[in-house]
Structure formats: structure tokens, C-alpha cells
Amino acid sequence: MNQGHPGILYSQAFRKAVLNVLSSLAPEIEPVIEVPRFEGADLCLVCFPIAKVLRRPPKEIASEIGTMMEDDPRWKLEAAGGYLNCSYDPVRYATDCAHYLWSNLHDLGSIVDRPRKVIIEHTSANPNGPFHVGRARNPIIGDTLTRMFRAAGYEVGSQYWVNDMGKQVMILVWGIHNIDPALLPPPERDKADHRLVSFYQEANRRMEADPSVELEINSMLLHYERAVQEGGRDRVISGEGSAKVKASDVRDACESVLEGMKGSLADLNVFMDSFVYESAVVEDGKVRTVIEGLKRSSLCRKEGGAYYLDLSGILSGGDDDRFRKRFVFTRSDGTALYTTRDLAYHLWKLNIADVAINVLGEDHRYQSRMLGLALEELGSEKVPEALFYSFVSLPEGKMSTRRNKVVFLDDLLEEAISRARTEVLKRRSDLSGEEVDEISRKVGVGALRFNMIRVQPEKPITFRWEDALNFEGASAPFIQYSHARACSIIRKGGGPPPDEPDWGSIVEASERELLKRLVGYPLVLKECVSGRRPHLMAGFLVDCASSFNDFYRDCPVLLEGDAPRRRMRIGLCTLARDVISDGLHCLGIEAPQSM
């Protein structure tokens, strides 16, 4: 795992050298060594803390430590202000970076030596209609994280927790069985989720207008839960006055809508490893077991017939009676709630994984905290981690499926791909129709995913078409373009060098900068994974592409007359190509060979 990474090796060596001198000067001090912001040095020793202990000027200490340190062929030292700057020998370091990358090209990401089982739950949107852009960050963050864990060597599975027992779904089911399709507007897309969402929307309208509809839906919900609990999937759950609905129809409806939703995910290069249905944890008795367990808790209280955990001693905040801190886990009629089923699911999940990560909208913060507390109360030694994201909003405000004030993910994607197509056609007249299609799709999907992942999840995003579909500057196409350029050079240069080139001919600053940049890949991936900060990869790849563009500008490859140097530069292109395509792969963005 990252053995022999030059960045780590050099900084460890520098620290050791500093420590050697410091042991005689101020043995108790732990030196502060960091990477300086400005260019011109690779590391610096911050001398202010030492100055404070020794009660001498930092500037003086910096130069004194500098002169006391033994000469090392790997670097040059220079005192500046209160800092002792360390600049690596440029050719030596670049050569080491290149050699490291070349030797590890096929397993650059691996950072764990023993696989740990990780389950990442994400998306988990109610199966009642197409995805809208408001929650589009969820599958993108979740899938990106999954890909990164996998690249880093973890054993990882992504799970979609399907809510097939909630009211939203029952509204949809009621609608499908009670509304005449002829009365509905034609669907905007021939896809199950788009076809069926109109039933959901119309059912909502009828429910708001007619209280008896809501009563019927609630009753269906109750009968459905009993049927599932008792294994009676064939049982009729609807009442006298409305169309006959069987328990199994609910699951069928969910699966139909989900088929459509899976299609949207696949279009985004998002693939789930498994779908876990809520009804499954009810059916197999997990929910019942959880309820029994919670009833034994010292925090358990009963009011009416309902049971809850009293969390007022744990959760902070005001104790006004209107804002009770209760984790209710059974209704007075004895039935379970969503949170109870969620708890059962998590208990099972934590049992089969070392780490469980949930990608959740910011509206789930409170609930997620409650869930964690309930798990602890049940004696679970593990609690899921949560990665929260803020919603994508429209310039005019929040999106809502119910009120039909949405941008559908499918529409956004289609627009992105068609916008990409016009860009491709603008530049390339030599491509076949299929090639144009393929490049447009890769660029369109990439632009979309990049835009959603580049921002820290907890920061809000306002959706604007012109930003989302901007193909210039810090964007996926910018990175893909550099990749395509590298591919083109390699192709025209006769393919990647069969053997490791002699890196000794590296002279140009932009060659060295490119290598320094690229060698950061394993470290960035590690930070993305262990810090659960997938957005860092986006910025890193922009930097890589930018460094490659500098190299491209300064260093002709195919026109280079000196054969070893030409080979070395094709080697550099190969390294850049592979690091960029690995990084893009982590982001679920395809790297075109040509564009």
C-alpha cells in the first residue's frame, strides 16, 4: 500500500533530518513540517513554534537549522523568514515520481492491505416517480464513494433501501388501481417511472380534495402491513368502495417504477449492487425482534398504546412539550413505523459490514441521529456513518414532485448529451454517427456528474442550466479533453513505450510539475476515502489536466528529434492518461480516447 511513494519517502527523510538537528537544539519539540502554499519549495519547516521555546528570532533559527543539517543530494535548503524551505532536487524527484508511477500503474489506488467490508447506502428514493434534480446528488455522491472505496481496495457494496411500505407508495398504488388512465395527460417519456408518476400526482390531488380517499389509503396501509407480516401476499388490502388491490400489487408497482428509475441511474453510470425492500424486514420478523428489544430498554415509555424511547436526557435543546424528543417505534394499534423498519435494516446491515455509510439528504440529519441513539440503546457497538448533502434548488426555490415543480434528471441528462453533441459536431466532421453518439454521451454524462460532485456535499447548489452544461474551464470535458489529447499523442507515437523509458532526460519544468501532480493520485484517493470527501478528486483531476496542458504547450512530443526524449515524453503521456482515466473512473466519468 503506497510502498515507496516518493512524496511520502522524501517528506519522511526530511523530517528525520530535521529531527536529527532538533534533538540537540530542542529535543522536546515536535517539528511542524508542511507543504508551502507558494511554488518554489516542496516542504517547509515552520520555525515559529521553535522560536517560542528557544526564545530566539525564528529567522535566525531557520538559518541555523539549515546550516546544521547535513547536505543531502535529494534536496536544497533555504531559510526564508521564519521558514526553512526544502526544495527537492528537481530531476531526481521527478525521476523517482515517474518510476513510482510507471511501476504501480496498474494498481495506483490500493491503500488497504486487508479488505474491509463496507456497505454504502445511497439514493433510496421512494419508488413513486422519476428522479428529479433536487436529490440528484445522492446517487452521484453514493456511486462515486462506492467506486473510490473499490479503487482503494475495499470490499464494498452499494445498497438501495426500497420503501415499499410507506404512504407515498400506497398513494401511487391506489392511483394505479382507481384512476382511469384516459383522464391523465400522456407521459412525457415512455418509461415506467414517467408513466406512473401521473397516477401518483392525480391520486394526491384526489386525496387532498376528498378525505375518504385518504382514509382508504391509510386503511390499505394497515392491511398491507398485516398481510406482509403474516406472509399473506395474496390477501386483498383494499376496502369495499374501491378497486381490488392485493398485497402483491404493491411490490409490483414499486418494481415497475423502480425499473424506470434504474434506467435513469444506468444512464448516469450508477449501478447498485443490491436492493433491499422494507417489506422484507417486516416479513422475516426482524422488525418484531427490534420492537421486543426496544421494549426492554430503560428508556422505553408507553403512552396510549404506543411505545417510544424517551431521548430527552440525551438530545440537547429545549424541552417544550410541543417539541418532544421521542423515538416512537410502535403506533397505538401496534403497527411499526418507518423508523422501526429502518432500525431493523440497519441492525442487519451493521452485522454484515465493518462500516456502513449512508448518503442522506440534509432533511435526514435529525432522524439519523435518532437512529444512531436507538441502535446504541439496542446494544449495537456500531452505528452507521452519515454523509449529508444539501439539496439542489432552482433559482426560484425548492423542487417538489408533488407540485410538479421539478427538473427531471432524465431531462437534464438528455439536454446535457444533446448540448454535448452540438459541441462535438462543431469540432469534428470526420466522425461516424456512432462515434458522435458515444462521445456526446460520455461528455454529457461526465459534465453532469462532475458538476454535482465537485462541490462539498454539505454546501447547497442552485441549479442553473448554463452552469450545469458549461463545458469549459473546471469541468469534466476539460479533463476528458486532456485525456483525449494524451491518447492522440500516444496513438500517433506508436503506442505506449513497451519498457520503462529512461526518465533521465526530463529537463522541462512542466514535465516535472506534471509528474509531481500525477504522483499525488494515491494520496488524494486515500483522502477521498478515509475522509469521505469524494469532491477532492474533482479538483485534483482539474489540476492534473491543467498540468498536462502546460506540458502539452511547452514540450513537443511527436516533433521531438531526440529519440530517448521522445520515448520518455510518450511515457509521460501514458502516465497522465492512466492517472486521469483512473481518477475519472472513480467519478463514474468515462474517458474518451478522442473527442
Place this chain on the structure above:
RNA sequence: GGGCACGUAGUCUAGCUAGGACAAGGCGACGGCCUCCUAAGCCGUAUGUCAAGGGUUCGAAUCCCUUCGUGCCCGCCA
């Protein structure tokens, strides 16, 4: 009422977890670069009380406190 987030140039963001040298990019604006490996690129110019105030520190965008603004949540809904 309370809890939890967020606030960085016209605009969008990085940097904040682990405080360090003049706050880094993108878009937009303006001006340049295709007889040379893909101009989705490159070069240059202009733009900032890092929301405000206080504190800790040799040093604060970063840590602490207060205030303001925005969003989310506080159901025997999911």
C-alpha cells in the same frame, strides 16, 4: 421556542477536520494566440473589509464566543 448546517471578488466554488509566508481556481468582462502533437486549449488584464464584532495565539478564512443572513429539521408521516 429549540436543534443542525451554510455565508469566501459581479457570479460559482477550493482552502476550514489537523491555524502558518502576499486567500487559489472556474464562469462572466476586456485584450492576445491555430503555416507546429485536438483552440472543449493556452497567455495576459481587472475585480476581495474571507457575513459582522469580539476572543485565543508570535500568527486566524481556518479554533472559541456573540450577532446578523439563508436553508433544513423538531409527526403514533415516510
